[in-house]
Amino acid sequence: MSTVHPTPGVHDLGGAEGWGRAPVPKPDEPVFGERWEARAFALALLSMRVSGTNLDAFRHSMSRLDREDYFDDGYYGRWLHGAENLLSDSTIVAPGTVEARAARLAGESDVDEPPAPEPHRPDYTPTAGGSIRTIESPPAFKVGDRVRARRFDPPGHTRLPRYVMGHEGTVGIVEPAQVLPDSHAHFQGENAQWVYTVRFGSRELFGPDAEQFDLNIDLYESYLEATG
Amino acid sequence: MTRIPIELRTEALEQLLVERGLVDPKVMDAYIKMYEKDVGPLNGARVVAKAWTDPEYKARLLDDGTAAVAELGFKGPQGEHLVVVENTDEVHNVVVCTLCSCYPWPLLGLPPSWYKDPAYRARVVREPRTVLAEMGLEVPADRRIEVWDSSSEARFFVLPRRPEGTEDHTEEQLVALVARDTMVGVAEVRA
Numbered sequence: 001m002s003t004v005h006p007t008p009g010v011h012d013l014g015g016a017e018g019w020g021r022a023p024v025p026k027p028d029e030p031v032f033g034e035r036w037e038a039r040a041f042a043l044a045l046l047s048m049r050v051s052g053t054n055l056d057a058f059r060h061s062m063s064r065l066d067r068e069d070y071f072d073d074g075y076y077g078r079w080l081h082g083a084e085n086l087l088s089d090s091t092i093v094a095p096g097t098v099e100a101r102a103a104r105l106a107g108e109s110d111v112d113e114p115p116a117p118e119p120h121r122p123d124y125t126p127t128a129g130g131s132i133r134t135i136e137s138p139p140a141f142k143v144g145d146r147v148r149a150r151r152f153d154p155p156g157h158t159r160l161p162r163y164v165m166g167h168e169g170t171v172g173i174v175e176p177a178q179v180l181p182d183s184h185a186h187f188q189g190e191n192a193q194w195v196y197t198v199r200f201g202s203r204e205l206f207g208p209d210a211e212q213f214d215l216n217i218d219l220y221e222s223y224l225e226a227t228g
Numbered sequence: 229m230t231r232i233p234i235e236l237r238t239e240a241l242e243q244l245l246v247e248r249g250l251v252d253p254k255v256m257d258a259y260i261k262m263y264e265k266d267v268g269p270l271n272g273a274r275v276v277a278k279a280w281t282d283p284e285y286k287a288r289l290l291d292d293g294t295a296a297v298a299e300l301g302f303k304g305p306q307g308e309h310l311v312v313v314e315n316t317d318e319v320h321n322v323v324v325c326t327l328c329s330c331y332p333w334p335l336l337g338l339p340p341s342w343y344k345d346p347a348y349r350a351r352v353v354r355e356p357r358t359v360l361a362e363m364g365l366e367v368p369a370d371r372r373i374e375v376w377d378s379s380s381e382a383r384f385f386v387l388p389r390r391p392e393g394t395e396d397h398t399e400e401q402l403v404a405l406v407a408r409d410t411m412v413g414v415a416e417v418r419a
Binding site: 011012013014015016017019020021022023024025026027029030031032033034036038039040041042043045046047050059062063068071072073074075077080083084087092093097098099101102104105106116130131132159160161163173175176178195197202205206210211212213214215216217218219220 | 231234263345348351353
């Protein structure tokens with residue numbers, strides 16, 4: 001077992017302290033609180049298609065935002081900033097263009113906009129729709145097996161949260177095989193693999209004084225190792 | 229440098245993509261309308277009411293959630309694989325996505341603001357009983373808590389407990405009782 005101490009990603013919030021009380025749900029809240037949120041939602045969904053990317057790349061586009069862009073404009077603000085990353089990566093929109101257009105909209109008529117660049121979309125085609133795949137290899141683990149979540153700190157995307165890394169749990173459900181987000185987000189292959197819902201005791205995760213409960217989380221096969 | 233207001237930023241990006249023919253505003257309108265009008269928690273409430281009144285359907289729902297909700301016509305983005313967990317007198321289930329805000333769109337629509345709140349995402353995997361109490365739900369001390377963190381493309385959906393006093397309700401009457409938050413596990417259904 002390695003001794004990597006992963007750097008917290010801005011999005012990796014599980015178990016973090018300092019966020020205050022949980023909000024009391026409002027039963028009659030509108031789907032979109034403000035009109036721009038609805039526009040940002042639709043723009044972000046379409047930006048995945050326009051940029052020739054995928055859902056995992058979109059999630060990663062938000063994970064690499066700075067704290068201001070991740071938190072300060074709320075959930076759909078995060079979507080918009082993420083979509084801008086995808087459009088910038090595929091050189092659909094040149095750096096500075098959105099800022100220049102926003103300045104024009106705000107009344108600054110003498111702002112120059114960079115010309116539209118030549119798009120460079122990733123060279124990638126999904127093998128099927130969605131994320132579930134049929135694979136040949138049998139699952140490495142079965143329900144009831146004890147497993148440990150690996151510790152690693154990849155330079156790019158992962159769906160392995162810090163708060164379970166290095167901890168031992170029990171396989172509760174063998175889920176269908178899925179495309180691996182870690183490589184798929186970077187267009188480096190689907191690497192479809194089995195996914196396991198692993199159950200961790202709260203005191204295994206958070207120590208002997210933690211509230212007593214079980215935490216179930218989906219982990220891709222390559223995130224896991226057998227214990228013992 | 230002053231931060232650009234997000235409303236302006238959104239409008240700027242929309243203009244840029246629309247004028248180059250990359251995005252059709254009518255398609256944007258259709259996406260928005262779908263989640264404002266057509267796909268929302270009423271879908272989930274129909275699933276719950278059917279499960280409460282049809283034991284064979286409930287068994288299918290717990291065995292293969294994806295297929296069982298497709299019987300009622302519910303499928304689509306963020307609904308590729310559905311796992312249904314049942315709340316009982318012994319166990320209380322609650323769902324979160326700590327890494328973003330994954331949520332079963334075909335059954336519940338887009339997530340409410342509390343689900344996307346950093347405090348909920350950070351804390352419900354660490355102190356769920358405390359968090360649920362802050363949100364207005366006291367889970368009895370003798371009821372076990374199971375938290376489900378949606379980190380793959382599987383989506384978790386809570387089948388809430390059927391309240392006492394609803395034995396004579398029709399399926400339609402039951403649908404009206406099942407509110408959004410009960411299907412994520414932060415509230416109980418009230419008769």
